[in-house]
Structure formats: structure tokens, C-alpha cells
Amino acid sequence: MNAALWIGTSFKMNKTRAQAVAYAARLREAVGAGIPGVQPFVLPSATALAEVTAALGPERTVLTGVQNAHWASAGAWTGELSVPQAADAGAAIVEIGHSERRAHFAETDATVRLKVEAVLRHGLTPLVCCGESAEDFARGRSVDRVLEQVAAAFDGIGGTGRALVAYEPVWAIGEHGRAPRPEEIAPVHRALAEEWGDRTAGVLYGGSVTPANAPELLMVPGVGGLFAGRSAWRVEGYLALLEAGRAHLAPAG
Numbered sequence: 001m002n003a004a005l006w007i008g009t010s011f012k013m014n015k016t017r018a019q020a021v022a023y024a025a026r027l028r029e030a031v032g033a034g035i036p037g038v039q040p041f042v043l044p045s046a047t048a049l050a051e052v053t054a055a056l057g058p059e060r061t062v063l064t065g066v067q068n069a070h071w072a073s074a075g076a077w078t079g080e081l082s083v084p085q086a087a088d089a090g091a092a093i094v095e096i097g098h099s100e101r102r103a104h105f106a107e108t109d110a111t112v113r114l115k116v117e118a119v120l121r122h123g124l125t126p127l128v129c130c131g132e133s134a135e136d137f138a139r140g141r142s143v144d145r146v147l148e149q150v151a152a153a154f155d156g157i158g159g160t161g162r163a164l165v166a167y168e169p170v171w172a173i174g175e176h177g178r179a180p181r182p183e184e185i186a187p188v189h190r191a192l193a194e195e196w197g198d199r200t201a202g203v204l205y206g207g208s209v210t211p212a213n214a215p216e217l218l219m220v221p222g223v224g225g226l227f228a229g230r231s232a233w234r235v236e237g238y239l240a241l242l243e244a245g246r247a248h249l250a251p252a253g
């Protein structure tokens with residue numbers, strides 16, 4: 001997969017199976033054979049993954065995945081989901097280390113690394129989330145903090161070429177977050193591109209992405225896609241982000 005732009009959404013803890021499948025069916029119809037240069041992906045709740053994957057069709061124009069998985073392949077880990085189980089339900093992508101998991105579920109750089117290794121071992125694509133706190137941002141530590149997180153995630157792991165990184169500043173995420181100005185995320189994207197651009201499949205930006213700000217965020221050097229929550233939970237919003245990706249690649253088209 002050498003998509004120029006990865007544009008995806010995580011539903012987080014939202015949607016019934018019926019709602020997720022209706023979304024997927026509409027998405028499949030709208031995306032058709034795909035958008036050249038754009039790789040769409042959707043991360044529903046695990047309860048809906050198999051049905052969403054089926055509803056999106058065998059062409060796999062839109063990839064699916066999970067929002068978290070355990071590092072062990074199987075075993076006594078009550079409440080967890082393994083990478084092979086996710087793959088069995090259709091997952092191509094496994095999101096790891098989202099700031100909500102780091103903040104509320106004791107995810108650490110060490111567990112993120114274990115999970116990255118497991119996902120790569122099973123042949124899926126890890127989507128490694130990183131991002132500095134509001135305090136680190138205010139103190140000018142964004143680049144250092146993010147490079148530290150990503151270095152820890154891939155520490156000692158070879159074959160990271162299929163991995164994706166999502167830069168999601170904590171201060172920009174969710175209903176209490178604020179959308180960044182392009183110049184606020186540019187230094188981190190420049191640093192990530194220098195350090196990881198050649199060793200991963202792409203670096204995405206996430207955090208208060210909307211159809212309105214997507215064009216300027218995509219212009220930031222090093223941004224290889226977008227990862228959205230709220231604005232993409234209605235399929236029209238997600239389709240508008242995909243359209244922004246298409247327009248970015250073919251401005252005149």
C-alpha cells in the first residue's frame with residue numbers, strides 16, 4: 001500500500017451495529033472504486049467490526065481496524081482483544097496508544113511498544129498515536145516529547161515500514177480541544193518527517209480535524225493524511241474529508 005494520503009476515522013465508543021453498518025453501506029456506495037492516491041479507513045467499535053468490514057465489501061477499498069489490541073496472541077486477559085482476533089474480524093489496522101488510552105487506561109510507552117511489535121508480527125498495520133500535553137505545548141516541548149514517544153514505540157523493532165504514525169496533540173483532541181493553526185503543528189510534522197518519514201508508511205495529523213480546516217492541515221509539510229473523530233461520525237463529514245484529500249492531490253480536478 002503506497003497511498004499518498006491516509007484519511008481515516010475512529011468511531012471511539014459510539015454507534016450500535018446497525019448505525020455502524022448503515023454508515024459503512026453509505027460510505028461504500030459513495031466511495032465506489034476508490035479515490036486515486038487516498039486510502040480511507042474506519043475504526044469502529046470491535047462489536048461492529050466484522051459487520052462493518054463485510055458491509056464495505058470484498059474490494060477493501062476502505063480498510064477497517066480496531067482502536068486497541070493486546071500484545072499477547074491469546075490467553076487469560078479478561079476483557080481484552082488480541083491482534084489475531086481483530087484480524088479474524090476483518091481488521092487491517094490496529095490503533096495503538098491513543099491519548100485517551102494513555103490517560104484513562106494506563107497505556108504507557110512500554111505497552112505501546114509491545115503492541116506495535118505484536119501488530120507487525122501478525123502482519124497488520126499499527127497506527128501509533130503520539131502527542132504532547134497542553135503543558136508540554138505551552139513550554140515549547142512538543143517536538144522533544146513526540147519524538148520521545150515515537151522512538152519508544154518503535155524501540156528495537158525492525159520492519160516498521162508498514163506502520164503509520166498519527167500526531168494528535170492532546171490539547172487539540174475532542175470536545176475540549178481546539179483546532180491548531182497550521183504553524184502550531186508544523187514543527188512536529190517536520191521533525192517526524194525527518195526522523196520517521198522514510199521508516200514508516202506515513203504520518204497523519206489528528207485532533208479537531210474538520211472539512212473546513214482539512215485543506216490547510218493537509219498543506220503542512222510532512223502531513224500524510226488525517227485522522228478524525230467527531231467531524232467524521234456522520235458519513236457526510238467523513239466524505240467531505242475524503243473530498244479534501246482528493247482535492248489536495250488534484251487541485252484542478
Ligand SMILES: O=C(CO)COP(=O)(O)O
Nearest residue numbers: 173174207208228229230
Ligand atoms: O482523537 C481523535 C482521533 O483519534 C480526534 O478526535 P476529534 O477529531 O474528535 O478531535
